[in-house]
Amino acid sequence: MVKNIGKLALGLCVGLILLIGGIKICDHFTTTGTIYYTQIRTKGEQHQEKSDAGVTYTSYHYALTGYDQNGRAKPLQLASFKTRPLKQNSYVKITYDQQAENIQFEELNARKVPEKVRFKLRIVNK
Secondary structure (H helix, E strand, O other): HHHHHHHHHHHHHHHHHHHHHEEEEEEEEHOOOOOEEEEOOOOOEEEEEEEOOOOEEEEEEEEEEEEEOOOOOEEEEEOOOOOOOOOOOEEEEEEEEOOOEEEEEEEEEEHHOOOHHHHHHOOOOO
């Protein structure tokens, strides 16, 4: 009986370790790239496009200057496929993977912008 409980506990520990390791590996591969921070200052350029299936959708394109955590600037192109433009004056964290030409982005609070970037974007006490 005690042997069975020990084997069960060991099996659960190994399974938990494998699960956590798998999550970390997936997270690494889905968030690789350089992180830039910027502020949305325009409504973006609206585009009406049609998919191969004939479905019409709206996208908004932005030409932005992004800053890495050290404050180095990089010009970026961002396309948002939402039904409305991104909120003006919002702060955005962009993960840019140059090899895959992949961009992921998320809106964030000004307090989460690194200090060197806050200086470049002129964020004061927000």
